[in-house]
Amino acid sequence: AQSVTQLDSQVPVFEEAPVELRCNYSSSVSVYLFWYVQYPNQGLQLLLKYLSGSTLVKSINGFEAEFNKSQTSFHLRKPSVHISDTAEYFCAVSLRGQGTGKLIFGQGTTLQVKP
């Protein structure tokens, strides 16, 4: 079975400061990795994904995440956050190869950006 652990339930940070949201996963088979963002009263938006290739993936709004196979981690980082980044962030995995693409989510991390 697969599981995802997001190590911090809340991360408060001041505007323009760097941030890291931590994600570790457990799986006996290879997985794909995702970060989703959820703004208040909205659904989930795909922020970035790791399917194959370079272990460092980047989003268009400045976030990046690095797949570390040995540490089974996929931490999300941003060098300088904005007030508008305040949201709930979810790390998720799904099985490689055959399968339905079912996503297994972590509990979420609330990013609170303060002015």
Added chain:
Amino acid sequence: DAGVTQSPTHLIKTRGQQVTLRCSPKSGHDTVSWYQQALGQGPQFIFQYYEEEERQRGNFPDRFSGHQFPNYSSELNVNALLLGDSALYLCASSLGDRGPKNIQYFGAGTRLSVL
């Protein structure tokens, strides 16, 4: 290009009642997955429909059932509602076996409150 649409946005029911939630997938997508997101939690996979058949099911009781129509839209039905069924219900669509099925696009969700 319309994204994933869900209806209704909010719903209030009483214990024991039955509810039907609806989802239209993103244009071109043929697979629909349903997730339950309890307050303060990450989404939990309920089931997935492909070619009008339930392809995979998560750890949810038989009170939760679904349907997929020939136009790929889907319904989620919950019978004999319990207080614990109060949650945000998210629909996600993907390309099934014709593309990167692990890439799922989410709707804004239906907020169900059971009183």
